[in-house]
Amino acid sequence: MSNPADPFVEELRAITGAAHVLTDDASTARYVGDWRRNYPGAARAVVRPASTEEVSRVVALCATWGVPVVPQGGNTGLVGGSTPDASSREVVLSLDRMTRVRRVDPLDNSMTLEAGCTVLAAQEAAAAAGRLFPLSLASEGSATVGGVVSTNAGGEQVLRYGNTRDLTLGIEVVLADGRVLDASGALRKDNTGYDLKQLFIGGEGTLGIVTAATFKLHARPDKVVTGWVAVRDPQAAVELLARLGDAVGERVTAFELIGREALAQVLAHGTPGMRDPLAGEHAWAVLFDVSETSALLDPTPAVEDALAGAMEQGLVLDAVLAASGQQAHALWALREHVPEAQRLDGPSIKHDISVAVSRIPEFIAEAGAALEGLLPGIRVVCFGHVGDGNLHYNQSRPPGMSDAAFRAREEAVHDVVHAITARMQGSISAEHGIGRLKQEAFLQYKQPVALELMARIKHALDPENTFNPGRVLPLPVATPRPSSL
Template sequence: MPPTHREALLAELAAIVGVPHLLIRPEDKVAHETDWRRHYPGCALAVVRPKNTDEVARVVKACAAAGATLVPQGGNTGLVGGSTPDASGTELVLSLTRMNAVRRVDALDNSMTLEAGCTVLAAQAAATEATRLFPLSLASEGSATIGGVLSTNAGGEQVLRYGNTRDLTLGLEVVLADGRIWNGLSALRKDNTGYDLKQLFIGAEGTLGVVTAATFKLFAQPRQVVTAWAALPSAQAAVELLARLTASVGERVTAFELIGRVVLSQVLAHGTPGMRDPLGGDYPWAVLFDVSEASANMDPTPAVEATLAEAIDDGVVLDCTIAASGQQAHELWALREHVPEAQRLHGPSIKHDISVPVSAIPRFIDLAGARLEQRMPGIQVCCFGHVGDGNLHYNQSKPASMSDADFLAEAEVVHKVVHAVTAEFQGSISAEHGIGRLKQSAFMATKAPVAVELMERIKDALDPDRLFNPGRLLPQPRPAPVSKT
């Protein structure tokens, strides 16, 4: 873009959002120009901060006319390099954090409409004030925004009972690439009038349109929650315990988290003062789970206790503890929530966010671990995740004898091993973090060509000029068409 055109565009954007909300100085832009892990530093032409949907539409129209590309950004807590600008200095960051209103909460309809810049934590608080539950919960919920979790179809800790973001979403408001606004903020549970358009934008990582608001399902608040920590002899035992709990209490199993010994050791080594192993001993695996009940007249505790006792008798569980208070439950969950920070403090790690069928989890862990050990003796597998939906955060720390640099130099080899095993189980290389820039090569190598072609056609239909998030998720420039012969 010639300098005169650039200055004209910036002047037009300043007129739309106000001079204080067009960030041009390096010191003002810097917080928006690198990701949480600091793997993708970039340089934005400017950061634009609209206050409402109309301003977003006007910004998009101006950028489309000037041929300027936009990177939508929420809380900037993404893990795959999908919401920060590249180093070219030509991309505009479209920050939606000023659009943080709770537009509507309807307790009778069990629905809530939120703007894209509203944080997950604020959404939870608004639902609680209306005596309802907004069940999406994740470690970054204090800064992660509604637009961000929609863009990656985030999961979190309660997916087992309530589903991913996609399952919670009733309607969307979206600004399209030509600046038009699609108002699909319906709260209807049933609407069979053609294509379900909102599904195109959920999980699209900001490549098809700018989500400015969304309507979500709400649920009854749990009146009773049973939180337990169980020591297990194997990953297979975790799958078996989940099946037993589900048979005993049904959909009341809200969360069921697998934690490997290496992971727990890192948390205890780098955790806050007072963190301790809930059971002691040297067990290889643990699960942390919640069973919740919305009725004050039904206590799930006896059923959970009976299931755990039977599992201990059968050797499925080695030992267990049930939280006797809300504080004890908080302390148990603090161990799980500290895992990412503990891994960061421990040293470099190679990370994966994969999913396989629930029944295949133990075989995946065994096979992937064996192949990694064969390739890099002494490698430490840091495995934890959401057993109920098959999503494992299958990470690796370096062997004791290897330097940080040598370990990270092997990252692509490690990725290929893990992704190959994932493919053998017909799994996914990205369960809840998205593709962004980090996983694009693996995505293109593992996704069926016909699926990529269909995605390209959707991109061409909705964003033919590649205005939104170019080079994220789908490659830029567009790959050669798949041969029909």
């Protein structure tokens, strides 16, 4: 005897077509689990609308039925914010069919893309028009426009071009009652009241569903100098960043710090042919890009002079500059493979923190000593965008320790890292977001007045808690009481 049809699901099918409403385990599998496999879930249905109008109708239907909605882009998030819980109550609204490039305009240096367009496709669309879309992520082949807007993704070129918030000119968003806010224009200046798009950028899908976005484009670089440099210590890395900035200004596009344990894991678990770019086992390395858009200028001599001066002062121990695009790609592949290499190495504890650039050496020293005291032999996998103060400060288990014993210490490790971050007036989440993974620490370290304001905004825009309930802010989100604000 077959199960009776779910009338709500039947109404979804009437909106998008039956083929785009998934309910069986086989077809929903890739939508209900996260990349790190930490948050397996079960959805009442996965719905895949093809247009903003269909998204609007689906959201309105969910509001009528009181069904929670989990918006999802490429499902590359790292904090459990884009997959359903285990209740089978939530609907996953996937934007993976909305991939259209609506407009690319090289004269005003902007383009408008639908939310399901991947970051890589965005880069290619910009390149076809002779422009640069500078957002660059290890997951750019699957991460989507809607996802990076909703999480305010950073990436490798934040130092020069800023994060997603800085790159976004406008958005189109579906609200909790199904209405559409079209603020997707390409204006650089608009002083007519509140800048509403900023509420949804970094909102992690809790306030609305981004269906399209308009981004700034930039001139494509004519020359890129890529270097891999062994530095004395993190303090030397920060000083080298300042030296490069003095030498070439804003042309420093990316500046990544890579600890030895991170590189060792890549060399152990990476693809064949990966090798250490330098002789010897240096404790710390920097990978940088310096880019120039003018065909009349070459920053290479200035970079070489800056490195030579830093070497004379003992900041730089050894260095190599890529002689070709292929060599530059090989250097960046080492950095981009770190997360996957750590996954292959075994269980790990993840942190995505930021502090002032000048305090990075202090953070690394203090956190490393505290963790060694807590768990002798712990392996710190430290890497990240030191140019903007963002470190991926991860830990792997000590040699000889069981996976289970290491996992049992996870909360204690988090407590150490987050406490030091807070004491240095940093952030426990620089670019990955809060989701479910970091909610407890978020509630502990975020100012109470900020939490109250967030709850009030959530209630104003999503009074029935339809969008991503329990992510970022906890369940239930009560109606905020008036305060002295």
